[in-house]
Amino acid sequence: MSLKHAVLVLLEAEPASGYDLLKRFNERMGYFWNASHQQIYKQLKTMHEAGDIDCQEEVQAGRPDRKVYSITPQGHGELLTWLAKPVKPNKINDSLLVKMYAGHLRDSDVILEEVRDHRQIHETMLQTFQAMEAEYQALVPEEQLPFKLPYLTLRRGILGEQSWLAWADEVEQALAGVAEQV
Amino acid sequence: MSLKHAVLVLLEAEPASGYDLLKRFNERMGYFWNASHQQIYKQLKTMHEAGDIDCQEEVQAGRPDRKVYSITPQGHGELLTWLAKPVKPNKINDSLLVKMYAGHLRDSDVILEEVRDHRQIHETMLQTFQAMEAEYQALVPEEQLPFKLPYLTLRRGILGEQSWLAWADEVEQALAGVAEQV
């Protein structure tokens, strides 16, 4: 039930439309939050009906009207309440590992190929995150201060991707070893 | 849609009841698959109706009858089809990082406390995984062979937890640093 709270966190910083929120999730929180536009628009509707957010409609010519949402005092209260409650550690359900576990039903080559495909995706993500890190590190300390906590979440993304790639190395070594034996 | 396939993978190895499956998920796949008993029982019912699994009812005295499910040829086919299709990388939605991102709305101390609570959980998991790793490593090479792929999934669990703990170290350093400045 945290899409709601992720939205509140973003709106607490600055009002935004559903479209804006989608971009912010992708650009600034991609390593810890993902949501589709369908999910976001539905959630905004629910939250507006519940009174957690206000809506200001900006009429536009030639394209749909922009609905700019902002957090209400009630929404702010909701957010603070949620922040004060402990969250459970994330549940992990990883399909790729299910496939790896059942790998004896497939060719080693096919498994390796899939791991390599995923590796490319993870490498790209790591590069993106490291580019963001470089931007942060280029700031002088006073400018860094307000981004200290977001930067820590970015570190989680970087360490997570590096760990994934280290695992992929182990997998490729182990499975390439099998191929040589054959 | 992979709970179905995770169940098929387990049943492909050996018939099991819903209760058995729950235990196997927790004991042997805890680092990459989690499901509640409610979810499992519902899924088994659906899969039985679809013909992917067979059901043998074992009548018992004094406790509910045990329903032992086994994979059908159709289910086996389903599994092979799924294994041949690429899966998308896992989507990450991590509430703890949402809270971290919004940490300026809270006390540093409270954040630190929550990270420490999570650290304990992750340390316990790492210890469990490492105990499993030690068991595997105690086997002679011929005995290791059939567990090669499950062992690789275990490695993912271990590397993942180690990475999480390394991140927690960074967070504690960064936030303790703030506390000292105050």
Added chain:
DNA sequence: CTCTTCATGTAACTAGTTACATGATTAC
């Protein structure tokens, strides 16, 4: 006598996916 294990589910709900639906504007 209390806790854990065995063994099963239903019901109501929240969360997320996939497919469908529209259409102007701007950059290359």
Added chain:
DNA sequence: GTAATCATGTAACTAGTTACATGAAGAG
């Protein structure tokens, strides 16, 4: 001319959570 960006949604579906429901057997 074609692709990306801007900007919104609905509908049907699959996945997962939370609360409720039962009750004997065995370990300490």
